[in-house]
Amino acid sequence: MSVEIPKAYEPGQVEEKWFSQWINAKAFHANPSTANEHYSIVIPPPNVTGVLTLGHVLNNTIQDILARRARAEGKEVLWLPGTDHAGIATQSKVEKHLRDSEGQGRRDIGRDSFLERSWEWKEKHGGIIIKQLKKLGCSCDWERERFTMDDDYSKQVQNCFVHFFNSGKIYRGKRMVNWCPSSLTALSDEEVIMKPQQSKLYYMRYEIADREGEFLEIATTRPETLMGDSAVAVNPNDDRYSELIGKKAVRPFPRAEIPIIADEHIDPEFGTGVLKVTPAHDKADFEIGIKNDLEIIDVLNPDGTLNALAGEEFEGIDRFEAREIVSEKLDEMGLLIRVEEYENNVGYSERADVPIEPRISMQWFLNYPKVSESMAAVSDREIKFRPERWAKTYAHWMENIQDWCISRQLWWGHRIPVWYRKDRAEELKSAPSLDKETCGDDLHVSLEPPSDDENWIQDDDVLDTWFSSWLWPFATMDEKTRQKFYPTTDLVTGPDIIFFWVARMIMAGYEFTGQRPFANVFFTSIIRDKKGRKMSKSLGNSPDPLDLIAKYGADALRFSIMRIAPSGTDVRFIENKKKDSDDGTDCPQVEEGRNFANKLWNAARFRQMQGGPEGLCQLPDINNLSIYDIDILSKLDTLTEEINTSYSAYKFQEIANKLYDFFWSEFCDWYLESIKQYFRDDADPDRRETALIVVDTVFSRFLQQLHPYMPHITEELGEKLGFAENGELLMRVCLSEEPVMQVLDSHLVEQAKERTNAIHEATTRARHLKAQYNLAANRNVKFYLHPSVEWAKEELETLKILSGAGEIFVSETYEPSAGTPTFLTPIGKMYMPLEGLVDIEAEKKRITKEIDKAEKDLKQIRGKLSNPKFTERAPAEVVQENLDRKDEFKKKLDQLHEMLQNLS
RNA sequence: GCGCGGGUAGCUCAGCGGUAGAGCAACUGGUUUACACCCAGUUGGUCGGCGGUUCGAUCCCGUCCCCGCGCACCA
Numbered sequence A: 001m002s003v004e005i006p007k008a009y010e011p012g013q014v015e016e017k018w019f020s021q022w023i024n025a026k027a028f029h030a031n032p033s034t035a036n037e038h039y040s041i042v043i044p045p046p047n048v049t050g051v052l053t054l055g056h057v058l059n060n061t062i063q064d065i066l067a068r069r070a071r072a073e074g075k076e077v078l079w080l081p082g083t084d085h086a087g088i089a090t091q092s093k094v095e096k097h098l099r100d101s102e103g104q105g106r107r108d109i110g111r112d113s114f115l116e117r118s119w120e121w122k123e124k125h126g127g128i129i130i131k132q133l134k135k136l137g138c139s140c141d142w143e144r145e146r147f148t149m150d151d152d153y154s155k156q157v158q159n160c161f162v163h164f165f166n167s168g169k170i171y172r173g174k175r176m177v178n179w180c181p182s183s184l185t186a187l188s189d190e191e192v193i194m195k196p197q198q199s200k201l202y203y204m205r206y207e208i209a210d211r212e213g214e215f216l217e218i219a220t221t222r223p224e225t226l227m228g229d230s231a232v233a234v235n236p237n238d239d240r241y242s243e244l245i246g247k248k249a250v251r252p253f254p255r256a257e258i259p260i261i262a263d264e265h266i267d268p269e270f271g272t273g274v275l276k277v278t279p280a281h282d283k284a285d286f287e288i289g290i291k292n293d294l295e296i297i298d299v300l301n302p303d304g305t306l307n308a309l310a311g312e313e314f315e316g317i318d319r320f321e322a323r324e325i326v327s328e329k330l331d332e333m334g335l336l337i338r339v340e341e342y343e344n345n346v347g348y349s350e351r352a353d354v355p356i357e358p359r360i361s362m363q364w365f366l367n368y369p370k371v372s373e374s375m376a377a378v379s380d381r382e383i384k385f386r387p388e389r390w391a392k393t394y395a396h397w398m399e400n401i402q403d404w405c406i407s408r409q410l411w412w413g414h415r416i417p418v419w420y421r422k423d424r425a426e427e428l429k430s431a432p433s434l435d436k437e438t439c440g441d442d443l444h445v446s447l448e449p450p451s452d453d454e455n456w457i458q459d460d461d462v463l464d465t466w467f468s469s470w471l472w473p474f475a476t477m478d479e480k481t482r483q484k485f486y487p488t489t490d491l492v493t494g495p496d497i498i499f500f501w502v503a504r505m506i507m508a509g510y511e512f513t514g515q516r517p518f519a520n521v522f523f524t525s526i527i528r529d530k531k532g533r534k535m536s537k538s539l540g541n542s543p544d545p546l547d548l549i550a551k552y553g554a555d556a557l558r559f560s561i562m563r564i565a566p567s568g569t570d571v572r573f574i575e576n577k578k579k580d581s582d583d584g585t586d587c588p589q590v591e592e593g594r595n596f597a598n599k600l601w602n603a604a605r606f607r608q609m610q611g612g613p614e615g616l617c618q619l620p621d622i623n624n625l626s627i628y629d630i631d632i633l634s635k636l637d638t639l640t641e642e643i644n645t646s647y648s649a650y651k652f653q654e655i656a657n658k659l660y661d662f663f664w665s666e667f668c669d670w671y672l673e674s675i676k677q678y679f680r681d682d683a684d685p686d687r688r689e690t691a692l693i694v695v696d697t698v699f700s701r702f703l704q705q706l707h708p709y710m711p712h713i714t715e716e717l718g719e720k721l722g723f724a725e726n727g728e729l730l731m732r733v734c735l736s737e738e739p740v741m742q743v744l745d746s747h748l749v750e751q752a753k754e755r756t757n758a759i760h761e762a763t764t765r766a767r768h769l770k771a772q773y774n775l776a777a778n779r780n781v782k783f784y785l786h787p788s789v790e791w792a793k794e795e796l797e798t799l800k801i802l803s804g805a806g807e808i809f810v811s812e813t814y815e816p817s818a819g820t821p822t823f824l825t826p827i828g829k830m831y832m833p834l835e836g837l838v839d840i841e842a843e844k845k846r847i848t849k850e851i852d853k854a855e856k857d858l859k860q861i862r863g864k865l866s867n868p869k870f871t872e873r874a875p876a877e878v879v880q881e882n883l884d885r886k887d888e889f890k891k892k893l894d895q896l897h898e899m900l901q902n903l904s
Numbered sequence B: 001g002c003g004c005g006g007g008u009a010g011c012u013c014a015g016c017g018g019u020a021g022a023g024c025a026a027c028u029g030g031u032u033u034a035c036a037c038c039c040a041g042u043u044g045g046u047c048g049g050c051g052g053u054u055c056g057a058u059c060c061c062g063u064c065c066c067c068g069c070g071c072a073c074c075a
Helices: A011-024 A054-072 A087-102 A111-125 A128-136 A151-166 A223-228 A283-291 A319-332 A371-379 A390-399 A422-429 A436-442 A479-485 A495-513 A545-552 A554-564 A588-609 A627-648 A652-679 A685-706 A711-720 A746-772 A790-803 A840-866 A868-873 A876-903
Strands: A038-042 A076-080 A170-180 A185-187 A192-208 A215-220 A231-234 A248-251 A256-262 A274-277 A336-349 A357-366 A384-386 A418-421 A443-445 A456-458 A488-493 A518-523 A782-787 A807-810 A822-825 A828-831
Touching: A011 A128, A011 A554, A011 A711, A038 A054, A038 A479, A054 A076, A054 A128, A054 A488, A054 A545, A054 A554, A076 A479, A087 A111, A128 A545, A128 A554, A151 A170, A151 A443, A151 A495, A170 A336, A185 A357, A192 A319, A215 A223, A215 A274, A223 A319, A231 A283, A274 A283, A283 A357, A319 A336, A371 A390, A371 A495, A384 A390, A390 A495, A418 A422, A418 A436, A422 A436, A422 A456, A436 A443, A488 A495, A495 A518, A545 A554, A545 A588, A554 A588, A554 A652, A554 A711, A588 A652, A588 A685, A588 A711, A627 A652, A627 A685, A627 A746, A652 A685, A652 A790, A685 A711, A746 A790, A746 A822, A746 A828, A782 A790, A790 A807, A822 A876, A840 A868, A840 A876
Parallel strands: A038 A076, A038 A488, A231 A256, A384 A518, A488 A518, A782 A807
Antiparallel strands: A170 A185, A170 A357, A192 A215, A192 A248, A192 A336, A231 A274, A248 A256, A418 A443, A418 A456, A782 A828, A822 A828
16 A cells, blocks of 8 residues: 555646556457457548647547446457548648748659658657547557558548449549649539628620620629639529520620620529629639630639639639729729628638639549438438438438538649540540540559559549548458447537548448448537637637647546537537736636546545455445435445446446446445544444445445546556556456345445435524534534434434534423524424524524425425316325325425524 | 538536436535545536427427538639
8 A cells, every 4th residue: 555645636647657558468459359248430531740639639538438447347348549631731831831931832842852841740740649548548449540542541542432333323523623732723613612701793784786786784702703704694584684685795804705605593683683604713604604605714823813704804803803893993994883891701712711713624423422321311310310311411411412512633642543545545534534434554543553653654643531541440440350349339529520430431331331330320419619700720729639638638528528519419518817927827727627627636535544345345234224325335236227228328428427426425425424434443343344345336336337437537446456467467357247235125224314304404494403503513413303214313423424513412301491492304393492592583594485485395295185187187105295285395494484583 | 502410517427207416616614543635514607598398398399599620612
């Protein structure tokens, strides 16, 4: 036993020590060869060069809880960790670094050299987040860590491409895509977010050809695309313009006559009811353009500046600057009518946070596989979503699913395994569509480059990062692992990537393995700041979890975050600036976890100070247990049962609350306080030993239950208190299915619980009264009891200790002097004689207040009972309950009135 | 516009047909043989508004108002 334990728990070293012990013992390792039932979970791979956020803390704590709980249930557990190469995010970081340090762009140094730098960057900064997860205590099988650009993983990604190309699901085509002028790449629809903008609506006029002085008024938010107009469109049923259909309008610059056409798509109510059609720069216009065979004039460069087609004066000018210039120019020409303030939604690139540009370009697309099967899997609950409502979001997306643009004009990522025969490369690359049928031998699509690769040119593009991570649940596993652990059991992730990742994994799972990739998906809360804003890097409103761990401990952070994160709604994380210091902050929610750890620590200290039996001993027979022993043991069984239920419903917050309340309130505040008397030198040694055995039983079982939430401190205390048999790790101890209280006579248990409750209630009332007379700390106060139950005498010593009384006298005949404060308890009427200290008026006030409350309650109950509809229709037990309560209150009121009278 | 979630004590959240809860904050008192990261006690609530169902509604239904999110989108 250790010499001296510090008064306050210091998590730092303890947490590090246990993590390395777990690693040394290979306690996280998943063995595919055991016969145990499998439990598996794959980590949502974080960005390899990213850093930990509070969202990760929540997400990974939940996974760790599930994994540790499954181990304690005797399952063979695989929690497979790894990271994602995160195409755009990582590439932009490397590019930024390159610019900052060498003043060069990626094209200056070339593809190979840039990729070298990227790998260097990955080696240097990658893995920080993995270290952070380890700090949190995550019990992943670290030997199985994977990266989406590992050789074997990359092969599977490319194989996936080849597979879909061969089956005709992947094709190349010229389409309108979301173009990011900052990252210079196409994006999928999911990567575009709509943002409301304070824009302007420009009203301008185009002259009608051959009708000098006659104009068509047009409203637009994007005058800078005017140079790409190839028609003007009106609704065919719009009488105002019908006679103009088929005529021409004059585009002011570059000056040209463009047709006035009719299209159903135009809303006569909007603006002037006339639309300028710019097929190259708007999705809807593109459709109209195709339908009407219009010229497609692309006036923008990839980076969002205007090109030569826009006219010499605009070449090289940024799109937003050009907007101003065009507006001024129209004004000078007398063609600008007015400009209105206008709020509209504009698509932004999620990553780069710049407005995206609809742009026609040649891209690779995937027609999603196994859509109906994947929809059915969720609607039939073969894959269970929790909370269930996300299934609706999923279904809605799946119903409206669009082909996926999978090519990215980046260098960091999986390069598309397509080679074009050199002499036809240009032709093929610009062909309006490419697929297996049309290209024959001039296209090489394969895992391996062509043998005569000098005659071929590989496609420049890489694949969308999600095109690799959708294979994650199985591509991370070798054959043997897959046999044992696939399909996985649970997936824990944020609802914000339900389309990006979850839906796609389901489709890939069915396509490549013929099975669901996971049985359950648990969607976490989203952590927001004090003001309800999502935590984000740009806002700088996310505290660094490592700072929190350093300050409060990983266990404290884990526990706290689980206690505030409800299932299914967002949660606010509070960080307050410290009043008395300038730099520090306080996180009251995390303090709660720290305080709880400290409570555990001190309860253990208290236990250790008592000495006594070493290791875990057999509980004595129920007849040798006190009512408090029986009560706490029975509550322990209830806790165990309730926690089982909560786990099966994934109610993590509920579990945390139950653990907290049981330990702090039931175990420390009530049980430990009531047995302290047996630890005195003059106490009965048998009682003492019994109490210690009960403490150990409860404590050790409790630590097992708490372990998934607070793994480090539970190991530490398990060891300190000698609960670990032969030095076995707590995390390897299986939960016992047997309740602690194995009794035939449940009557005894019920009786103990009732009596314990009665003593607790009497204690509370005695404390109230003491506090009322400012005697809370006075330990010499004497009480008299007129007992109403026979057994009361046996428990007076405990009542005395709990209520902090000096002495409690039992007397059937005690006659209180007038004005003696009196109170009612379940074990009888009690008096607190004060000899001269009595404040009669205060006492009257107190009793009157109690009478008021009792009368109010009684009135309510009487009201209910006097309603025949209630007595007729309410369930008998509810009626009986109210009848009982009525009697209680009546009796109580009588006694209170009597007490009041005694005062006067 | 469509869909989803939320509005309970000053704050963060439980409860979801039958006597309104916890932690923090505030206030009062406390070095009682673990813990001031503590102990005891107190204060604080027309459970967003209005209707309905029910013997009974914070809880179920309808409707409206606020907040958040997703999808769609008219230039």
